[in-house]
Amino acid sequence: MAGRISDEELKERVRSLLQVDKDLRGYGLNADVVQGEVQLQGIVDTLKEKERAEKLASSIPGVKGVANAISVSTDGAIRNRDVATEVTEELATNHRVDLRRIGVAAVDRGTVVLKGHTDDTREIEAARTAAASARGVTDVVTDVKPEKKEPTLKDIFHNQVRNDKEEG
Incomplete structure (x- = not known):
């Protein structure tokens, strides 16, 4: 061919x-x-x-x-909390990741779960990449949800009006 x-x-x-x-x-x-x-x-x-x-x-x-x-592989035994610490350090050094929005939720035998809230897909990918750079990480699961928005007075008013209509 x-x-x-x-x-x-x-x-x-x-x-x-x-x-x-x-x-x-x-x-x-x-x-x-x-x-x-x-x-x-x-x-x-x-x-x-x-x-x-x-x-x-x-x-x-x-x-x-x-x-x-x-x-x-790592050069020896590494505990889940050590992996979590290293991932947190990697997240903290990445300027695209805000630790107030994304952090380590869990670590189990090298699998890291990232949790938090953000609408920025680039920040999520930056967090995933940072976590993958940490020693002992074999997989990264991203469980980051869209950012929670505080309701405005207008939202509360319209929600109450809808509720009043449903009751009447």
């Missing part, structure tokens, strides 16, 4: 990209390719690095899909 890139060529392109990337080159990540599908393997320190490897592999023309089997 003319124009189709061979699996071997794709494998070399993916491996090369992973080896030259400043954030990933020290990990010795591996890639195999079967019928255009990339299988990534190896160990990294953060979820952000795992996701970066997948994004890089997906960016190569000819790649049909990526199965990311990269593991996120």
Whole structure:
């Protein structure tokens, strides 16, 4: 088939990209390719690095899909509260995240749940990215709701008028 890139060529392109990337080159990540599908393997320190490897592999023309089997590991046992502390520190250092609106709700074996209220999708994504940068995080669940608005006097008045009509 003319124009189709061979699996071997794709494998070399993916491996090369992973080896030259400043954030990933020290990990010795591996890639195999079967019928255009990339299988990534190896160990990294953060979820952000795992996701970066997948994004890089997906960016190569000819790649049909990526199965990311990269593991996120730490240098030893890490407790849930330690992960929560690290995530909170990452959130605090990100200028796009307001800790009054988004914070850590729970951590369970590397899965972090972010909770809060904001209408800003960029802030939610910034919080997710910051959390993924923390040591020990293997997954980030975002449970951020639209911001709660305080009712105005006009809202209260109209709500009361509607209630009065329903009673009458």
